Amino acid sequence: MLTLKGIMTALDGELLTPGMNLETECAKFFASDLMSDVLAFITPGSILMTGLVNSHVVRTARLVEVTAIVIVQGKRPERKVIDEARDHHVPIIATGCSMFEACSRVSESFPKGK
Amino acid sequence: MRTTDIVFRQEFPVKGGDFSRAGEVSWAIKNLLKELGLSTSVVLRAAIATYEAELNIIMYALEGRLVLSVRPGQVYVVVEDSGPGIEDIELAMTEGYSTATLEMRELGFGAGMGLANIKKNTDVFLITSEVGHGTRLELTFLTNGQKP
16 A cells, blocks of 8 residues: 555655645555546545546546545646635645656555565 | 336437636536436446536527436436437547637547447437438436346
8 A cells, every 4th residue: 555645755745735645555556547438437435536627537436435646747736726625625635747657656665565 | 218207307408609608507417416316337337428418408509408307227318419410420429529619629629529428328229310401419318227
């Protein structure tokens, strides 16, 4: 299991929604820019990694109960999108990593043998 | 099923083309079902299927509505729209087949998973459509956890 704090460290990430619990653990990840695929294939409780930054990402994420959203490629959602996420207690972590790099770093960060 | 068996019923209008409000109806349905104490699995399946249906109305129709009925043992949702209708339902149900515009795709939708995903999340799925008039879906979610 990785905590959100561990994920942030691995990704040199920044929490865009302050005040959220970073000790939350997560073992499932789903990387996609297609919200259609998120709706069809994600496991609830996963961390969603995406390069999309519109409000539909937050709406889709909260509907399928993701643990957190990781925005890759140094992108920044608009203020209203961040506010919507915060209102619904969905943490957003921003990272400068590409999608590939972010997935790779998260994968390498998992405690070995567990 | 007699109408007196309905525990709860609510109608939700959806305006076509209004992406800014996408998700409001399915979010309301999700919260209502949660409040009624239904299982997490049923709530999630109903939320995903109604979100896809709501998005379809917004993307393709001028207007439409979702009518939620909660009955003993099942959640039943009728989705109706006054959209263009579907000429070939079998083709539209094929995963990956899409007639979405660039705008829809830029928002992250229109990947051709919608109808198939609605069906996947329901216990009983019925679709009828008339070209030039609209499409009607009937979604049944069994709340006792058993597929028929």
